[in-house]
Amino acid sequence: MTSPEIDALTQALARLPGLGPRSARRAVLHLMKKRETAMAPLLRALERVNEALAVCSICGNVDTTNPCGICADPRRDARLLCVVEEVSDLWALDRSHLFPGRFHVLGGRLSALEGVRPEDLAIDSLIARVAAGGIDEVVLAMNATLEGQTTAHYLAERLESYPIRLTQLAHGLPVGGELDYLDEGTLAQALRARRPVA
Template identity: 50%
Template sequence: MGGPEIERLIDLLAKLPGLGPRSARRATLALLRQPQVRLLPLASAMQQAARVVRSCALCGNLDSCDPCTICNDPGRDRSLICVVEGVGDLWALERAGVHRGLYHVLGGTLSPLGGVGPEDLNLSPLLARIEGGETREVILALGATVEGATTAHWLNERLAASRIAVSRVGQGVPMGGALDVLDDGTLAAALTARRPA
């Protein structure tokens, strides 16, 4: 094959989710066949993103501004917070266009066996937002996994004293399903059919 630069590019691309060694080789070849059109703009965009993208201090979303574009949007329903496991879930719900409130990214789910407790999640900003008094409902849009159910149960118990409505996404999310891989229609149905937690 090629020199060490090509091998390094293949190795780095192969580490990305959804790309194995074969896909990484194909992507590398496509990039190198048209470096001026594909490789250099990609490298520039990646450098720019590395410089400016950061985590929103309020919700945990990734954006080039802090607070993020969603948190800064005056058209959002500030009384409604949709809690998700990861940024990919937030992006999936935004793509579906069914949630016009705010979000909160936990950065994972509780997993006693995996050693992930409440202190390991991005919970303090969420609880501070709720204590601020503007929130009327929290939607728990967590995956239908044991860890997602455990996290939803813990949050529901923690929020019980706050007297705000707590709901969970409804039908359409299969057991073991991750939100960021579901189609827009399924996500819309799940969020619309939410039920009390």
């Protein structure tokens, strides 16, 4: 019985990750009841991001400028390059404020199952960045999944002829992880990479 306009808004919101039909309806009602304090700011913010939306032609990040804020930031260490599968991984690492370098987004991972081949990912542009020189270290920050690690291996082969340090994220116990609840794969990695107590 809600109007077609309201239905369309509910459906558009319900397709967002983390929202379903029920929470989308609650969100729409909230927006309609708080037109000035909720609807108007959201509409304005959405219009601005939509206008300025750009994919960084250097690293593949999505941002409101091209090059993106990270690639354009002179304080970032250009000799340090972190390769990730997805933009969401870039954002996650960047939020931690622990990585002072720049990024390269592959746009996915190699997958025989899903038919994702090297030419489907931003690998040539990665090689080109490395070949152009000025990069000392490439961190392969793929997910700790079979496909992520396959992709990392493939990249390691493609990059081995360049004079760079090639590293990958450490595997082991997550902070707060309890042995009892961890899978055998993680335990095996943590054991294999064990270090002397400082």
